[in-house]
Amino acid sequence: MLQGSFTGVLVEAGVDEAGRGCLAGPVFAAVVILPKGYRNAELNDSKQISAVKRELLRKQIEEDALDWALGIVDPVTIDEINILNASFLAMHHAILKLKQSPELILVDGNQFKPVGNIRHQCIIKGDAKFMSIAAASILAKTYRDDHMCRIGKEFPQYGWERNKGYPSRYHRDAIYNFGPCVHHRMSFRLYEQLKLAL
Numbered sequence: 001m002l003q004g005s006f007t008g009v010l011v012e013a014g015v016d017e018a019g020r021g022c023l024a025g026p027v028f029a030a031v032v033i034l035p036k037g038y039r040n041a042e043l044n045d046s047k048q049i050s051a052v053k054r055e056l057l058r059k060q061i062e063e064d065a066l067d068w069a070l071g072i073v074d075p076v077t078i079d080e081i082n083i084l085n086a087s088f089l090a091m092h093h094a095i096l097k098l099k100q101s102p103e104l105i106l107v108d109g110n111q112f113k114p115v116g117n118i119r120h121q122c123i124i125k126g127d128a129k130f131m132s133i134a135a136a137s138i139l140a141k142t143y144r145d146d147h148m149c150r151i152g153k154e155f156p157q158y159g160w161e162r163n164k165g166y167p168s169r170y171h172r173d174a175i176y177n178f179g180p181c182v183h184h185r186m187s188f189r190l191y192e193q194l195k196l197a198l
Helices: 051-064 075-081 083-097 131-152 169-178 190-197
Strands: 012-018 027-033 067-073 104-108 119-123
Touching: 012 083, 012 131, 027 083, 027 131, 051 131, 067 083, 067 131, 075 083, 104 131
Parallel strands: 012 104, 104 119
Antiparallel strands: 012 027, 027 067
16 A cells, blocks of 8 residues: 655645656646545556546545645647656646645655745655655546547547557557647657657
8 A cells, every 4th residue: 555644744745747758738747635644545656547447536536635736738838848847847837726835745756846945855656655646646647638538539630539649659650641730749759750650
């Protein structure tokens, strides 16, 4: 079972992103503050659980959390500042939307840019270690997946309802056949991806 708290004392907010490795669409980040002593045996890294279970957990997280928020950074900004900085920016947007100010931010990964004077702790594979980060990973993943399915209706040729913008063979083939669209990240060497489709 995942750990409930890093310190056991401070108000902690778990933060994670979704969509960093995609060729298309925004990067989403979520931040979650869970009640002290919170337990949910179903929580895990969003990549390790089914889509159906993620949806059920999203509702549970939103009901149980003391506070939560989302941050989104669009493909144009990703191209301008690079995906790492865009991921940090999405996390910052989410954190600054919280109604309750955390005393410690638990970040999935090995690097982060501080938000004001709030302390932070980077945790590699944190979404498989701490419940607040796992909860954030589920919110970020499900909201981004919903977004990709919505914009996928406008651009059905890319199959985003299935690949969510990740570089699947189908997605690469579609870029080769139809070219990129407004939602693609042009800095992601799309034409190198085309070579993989040949």
